[in-house]
Amino acid sequence: MTRIRSMLLLAMTLSGLSGLGNVYAAEAVEGSAKFEKLDQCVEPTSVMRRNHFEFIKHQRNLTVHQGIRGSKHSLAGCVDCHARKDTEGNFVPVNAEGQFCDACHDYAAVSPDCFSCHSTVPGEK
């Protein structure tokens, strides 16, 4: 992704737009992710931007060690809500270039390690 494009994305993200414009990879259909139809994430957007990694790290310990799966912060929940579909209706990985995770992480040059093990598309229900 070019630097200008990333800057544009970040600017749009920071300006509080929930739909990130049409700069995503061509195959992902805008508006096809659940979050695009909702007013707010599980916390206010500003809180999520700053603390999402703390939330899911806390949750991962609760889930693995105590079996708690019913709370509102979960990586599976992030993926479920933020993955878009392509024109054929198949999910596009949430960390693919230009997709939700990548949009900011690419700009910030922080590479999330979640998806070396975790699924990048919403799961079987």
Place this chain on the structure above:
Amino acid sequence: MSKVEQQGRREFLKGTAATAAISIAPGVMLHSLTADAAPRTEAVTDKVRWGMLIDANKCADGCTDCVSACDKENGLDLVNMPEGADESLWERQRPRWIRQVSLKDNLSGKITHLPMMCQHCEKPPCVDVCPTGASFRRADGIVMVDRHICIGCRYCMMACPYKARSFIHAEVAEKLTHTPRGKGCVESCNLCVHRLDNGQTTTACQDACQHQAIVFGDLNDPESAVSQALKKYPSVQIRADLKLNTGVRYSNI
């Protein structure tokens, strides 16, 4: 997932669970949905100890239904042989959480078949040796690997007397949401923990066994099917001499 939606889903689960058993196809009942089938919101406790009784007499020669069911349930069938790998090496090293084992008594010639998975030891050697704390025993008796912490040293694989653990040698392209999996970590049977945490009460291997060789349940509940069966039939722990107090017991071996 939004608050509203999550609640909606839980309400939905509650609503459908109230009908107790749901017919998913003629003659096939989803009997593992119980009245309180909803994701856990409270920590597991030691009031429950999950365990199994496996009847080797019922386990049929040549049947591998439990192995395929476990592979499918836990996405092990999605792990492909790394390109250029040696096929026989792959067969020996591919991840397996449950195996079909045959025992032959040399004196009588009698052959016994049994499925073997992590025995969920009360005093697990894998946990003893793990240098990072990744191998741990959950309050409800399930022995698991916290793969966020595992460094892939494989010490636990050497320590386990039951060959229960597998190592993931290469990156895995496709993984299930409820069974994350990545290169460089050890894993083993977790008694289908995602099912239990979501309110289900059976394991995939148990459901798949057409011969009812596997009884699963709470060893601490005297009324559970597994406690009743243990009370009724003679059973043994494999390698009882190690005094690990395994959660998986066998009869007729």
